[in-house]
Amino acid sequence: xxxxxxxxxxxxxxxxxxxxxxxxxxxxxxxxxxxxxxxxxxxxxxxxxxxxxxxxxxxxxxxxxxxxxxxxxxxxxxxxxxxxxxxxxxxxxxxxxxxxxxxxxxxxxxxxxxxxxxxxxxxxxxxxxxxxxxxxxxxxxxxxxxxxxxxxxxxxxxxxxxxxxxxxxxxxxxxxxxxxxxxxxxxxxxxxxxxxxxxxxxxxxxxxxxxxxxxxxxxxxxxxxxxxxxxxxxxxxxxxxxxxxxxxxxxxxxxxxxx
Amino acid sequence: xxxxxxxxxxxxxxxxxxxxxxxxxxxxxxxxxxxxxxxxxxxxxxxxxxxxxxxxxxxxxxxxxxxxxxxxxxxxxxxxxxxxxxxxxxxxxxxxxxxxxxxxxxxxxxxxxxxxxxxxxxxxxxxxxxxxxxxxxxxxxxxxxxxxxxxxxxxxxxxxxxxxxxxxxxxxxxxxxxxxxxxxxxxxxxxxxxxxxxxxxxxxxxxxxxxxxxxxxxxxxxxxxxxxxxxxxxxxxxxxxxxxxxxxxxxxxxxxxxxxxxxxxxxxxxxxx
Numbered sequence: 001x002x003x004x005x006x007x008x009x010x011x012x013x014x015x016x017x018x019x020x021x022x023x024x025x026x027x028x029x030x031x032x033x034x035x036x037x038x039x040x041x042x043x044x045x046x047x048x049x050x051x052x053x054x055x056x057x058x059x060x061x062x063x064x065x066x067x068x069x070x071x072x073x074x075x076x077x078x079x080x081x082x083x084x085x086x087x088x089x090x091x092x093x094x095x096x097x098x099x100x101x102x103x104x105x106x107x108x109x110x111x112x113x114x115x116x117x118x119x120x121x122x123x124x125x126x127x128x129x130x131x132x133x134x135x136x137x138x139x140x141x142x143x144x145x146x147x148x149x150x151x152x153x154x155x156x157x158x159x160x161x162x163x164x165x166x167x168x169x170x171x172x173x174x175x176x177x178x179x180x181x182x183x184x185x186x187x188x189x190x191x192x193x194x195x196x197x198x199x200x201x202x203x204x205x206x207x208x209x210x211x212x213x214x215x216x217x218x219x220x221x222x223x224x225x226x227x228x229x230x231x232x233x234x235x236x237x238x239x240x241x242x243x244x245x246x247x248x249x250x251x252x253x254x255x256x257x258x259x
Numbered sequence: 260x261x262x263x264x265x266x267x268x269x270x271x272x273x274x275x276x277x278x279x280x281x282x283x284x285x286x287x288x289x290x291x292x293x294x295x296x297x298x299x300x301x302x303x304x305x306x307x308x309x310x311x312x313x314x315x316x317x318x319x320x321x322x323x324x325x326x327x328x329x330x331x332x333x334x335x336x337x338x339x340x341x342x343x344x345x346x347x348x349x350x351x352x353x354x355x356x357x358x359x360x361x362x363x364x365x366x367x368x369x370x371x372x373x374x375x376x377x378x379x380x381x382x383x384x385x386x387x388x389x390x391x392x393x394x395x396x397x398x399x400x401x402x403x404x405x406x407x408x409x410x411x412x413x414x415x416x417x418x419x420x421x422x423x424x425x426x427x428x429x430x431x432x433x434x435x436x437x438x439x440x441x442x443x444x445x446x447x448x449x450x451x452x453x454x455x456x457x458x459x460x461x462x463x464x465x466x467x468x469x470x471x472x473x474x475x476x477x478x479x480x481x482x483x484x485x486x487x488x489x490x491x492x493x494x495x496x497x498x499x500x501x502x503x504x505x506x507x508x509x510x511x512x513x514x515x516x517x518x519x520x521x522x523x524x525x526x527x528x529x530x531x532x
Contacts, residue, residue: 153344
């Protein structure tokens with residue numbers, strides 16, 4: 001009952017937004033090339049379900065693998081940066097700068113190295129997504145109580161043991177939070193990756209598919225694909241929230257419930 | 260041996276006694292021998308702050324020494340010197356191997372009570388089942404039975420301090436440095452914890468240095484009370500307590516000693532002003 005009631009508010013909001021969209025599209029009689037009405041998008045979704053699902057599988061694979069790799073890379077870099085002052089000074093500015101690289105600049109190189117498969121897409125997603133993980137993890141590692149480390153020293157913990165017993169578990173929830181931020185840009189990152197690096201095969205992913213449909217004036221299907229991307233982002237967000245609850249249940253209590 | 264990734268956590272000498280780091284020799288029955296130690300550090304503005312000015316104090320093996328003083332008199336600095344977390348700038352210092360119990364329990368939220376209490380054993384590479392078994396024994400002895408699997412957030416402030424104290428005991432070190440262990444607790448819980456500490460230490464052969472700003476606590480628990488002045492900390496009074504335990508806070512001897520310590524504190528304060 002309470003779950004039902006909790007689902008009511010978001011459902012209502014979606015219905016209101018859809019209604020407003022439908023009214024706007026109908027009353028202004030905008031061309032469906034510019035803005036298809038929700039019912040047109042819905043029927044495009046229905047008619048192309050199999051086609052969209054095949055492309056979703058491709059994109060979801062990229063997003064999931066890309067996020068995992070970004071999580072691993074961001075976490076590993078955060079450890080290095082935390083443990084070594086010189087590395088912090090060397091790596092941090094480069095990491096910040098890496099976020100300003102226009103993907104179009106490096107896309108040809110990625111394709112040259114790795115061809116038309118999934119690897120160049122993963123590289124783009126990782127490049128976009130590792131940064132929030134790095135920043136949140138470095139901050140969490142720096143926020144560990146100095147007294148905690150003093151205590152561990154008087155318990156004769158080595159640097160490695162202090163890291164393993166205190167710092168690593170303390171940083172884990174922060175890394176997962178960073179991954180949730182990364183996720184928000186990770187899905188659009190997959191779109192950028194698919195737009196910038198060519199793909200062989202029939203189903204090249206939702207991003208590729210959206211661009212093709214927009215060029216072919218199949219706007220309702222492009223919108224339908226965008227709706228699927230939308231759903232993918234939400235699903236990934238909750239999957240990460242679930243992972244955080246499972247891997248770091250203690251972090252939930254200090255922060256309150258996630259949506 | 261575990262790999263050392265840096266110099267921050269170098270364990271102190273592994274021998275039974277950490278020999279004096281600078282200065283002359285000392286009598287062997289002393290667990291703590293601090294001679295004329297001064298420590299100055301720069302605050303966040305770079306201003307030099309003198310925390311301790313020529314402090315000398317000793318504790319015999321098995322003695323419970325209380326150090327009282329107003330906040331900011333360098334009590335924590337003194338404990339960190341004794342624990343080897345800081346080095347003195349002048350004077351000499353020779354202490355047994357010491358373990359710190361900070362004011363806040365600092366239990367790790369992802370470990371249950373037993374794992375928290377047996378942390379020192381795990382650090383010493385004792386296998387987890389054995390470490391937990393040894394903690395379980397102490398839990399039973401010290402009235403913590405039934406809380407073995409509780410997570411820190413499920414425990415009251417007093418219970419958390421008890422677990423933290425068991426963690427301190429299981430380090431196996433002969434010298435326990437307690438930094439305002441009950442400072443964050445409410446008055447009722449604090450009184451209960453003081454009784455508990457007396458019972459817990461009754462079977463232990465350890466030396467304890469207890470830092471507190473609560474004069475009554477010092478007189479109730481300690482064999483000897485050292486009174487420090489406001490910053491920079493200097494020893495202004497040493498009181499032998501010499502009363503049988505358990506002591507009651509209303510005993511006339513306890514009250515008299517408490518008044519003497521308070522007088523010494525007031526005197527040092529007006530001298531500093």
